Amino acid sequence: MPYDIVIVGGGPAGLSAAIRCKQLAEAAGSEVSVCVLEKGSEIGAHILSGAVIDPRALDELLPDWRETGCSLA
Ligand SMILES: Cc1cc2nc3c(=O)[nH]c(=O)nc-3n(C[C@H](O)[C@H](O)[C@H](O)COP(=O)(O)OP(=O)(O)OC[C@H]3O[C@@H](n4cnc5c(N)ncnc54)[C@H](O)[C@@H]3O)c2cc1C
Numbered sequence: 362m363p364y365d366i367v368i369v370g371g372g373p374a375g376l377s378a379a380i381r382c383k384q385l386a387e388a389a390g391s392e393v394s395v396c397v398l399e400k401g402s403e404i405g406a407h408i409l410s411g412a413v414i415d416p417r418a419l420d421e422l423l424p425d426w427r428e429t430g431c432s433l434a
Pocket of ligand 1: 369370371372373374375398399400401405406407408409410411412413414415
């Protein structure tokens with residue numbers, strides 16, 4: 362399957378990159394297809410967290426994340 366962008370790894374870095382690519386394309390009035398390849402059984406399966414969150418990066422990437430029903434809020 363052809364994609365414009367393929368990102369290996371569905372951790373925070375890979376998912377942020379995928380979201381940012383889609384945002385930049387939308388802002389430019391175009392569309393890109395993005396594929397995230399994750400070796401875990403599902404996205405998030407290999408992410409380790411002690412639930413300590415600095416939300417600054419999330420605020421920059423998705424300013425409305427608190428209003429969208431995100432389970433972190
Ligand atoms: C025990 C522990 C607790 C932590 N607690 C916190 C916390 O409370 N707060 C915090 O902010 N940070 C915490 N961290 C740090 C946090 O987990 C990392 O900073 C963050 O996950 C890094 O994101 P990343 O996307 O760079 O890498 P990763 O999260 O490691 O994501 C990489 C992804 O790529 C996938 N992958 C790797 N190779 C391939 C391949 N060849 N093909 C396909 N997929 C592949 C992996 O399965 C993984 O899902 C903790 C880390 C550990 C180890």
